[in-house]
């Protein structure tokens with residue numbers, strides 16, 4: 001089971017510094033959508049130059065022109081790029097093809113997908129590397145959690161890896177890890193902690209059953 005830190009609410013220099021503090025405890029560091037919107041793909045580039053043994057994910061949440069957007073993120077140092085599950089199949093195909101041509105991976109974010117099982121089966125067949133169930137900030141504010149969605153998606157996919165995101169913290173990660181996803185994504189639960197390094201270590205220890 002892999003652990004990913006999502007960094008959403010800092011500038012690119014602060015993001016790179018935070019990634020360096022926690023990199024020994026995580027497998028993937030993410031430049032979140034708000035940073036990309038604020039600062040562009042230069043934030044992905046700086047992060048990829050600042051860390052050593054972790055993968056870099058660019059959370060572009062692509063919706064169209066997918067092959068081109070994936071190629072740009074990869075040019076700036078991304079190992080994994082995100083696209084929305086509600087995008088057209090043609091976009092998903094273009095994104096998968098571009099990522100795989102470059103030896104990189106595609107994560108499909110299921111935010112706002114209504115029929116999770118049906119779309120997960122389709123995305124699995126289209127070659128998505130990860131299918132990520134995700135309770136976004138706006139639904140977290142209404143008290144939603146991604147656990148039920150995780151169970152649904154896990155029950156139908158054959159090839160893709162399953163990821164889960166949305167309000168997970170060191171206090172709640174055990175209940176998520178018990179569902180055995182391939183990747184757990186934690187943002188504010190680490191980034192906003194008083195001691196992010198200690199929070200990342202705690203998450204790592206818990207998913208390793210320590």
Ligand SMILES: O=C(CO)[C@H](O)[C@H](O)COP(=O)(O)O
Nearest residue numbers: 006165166167168186187188
């Ligand atoms: O993509 C995101 C928001 O759209 C976040 O990166 C994701 O939800 C993880 O952050 P958090 O753990 O704070 O919810």
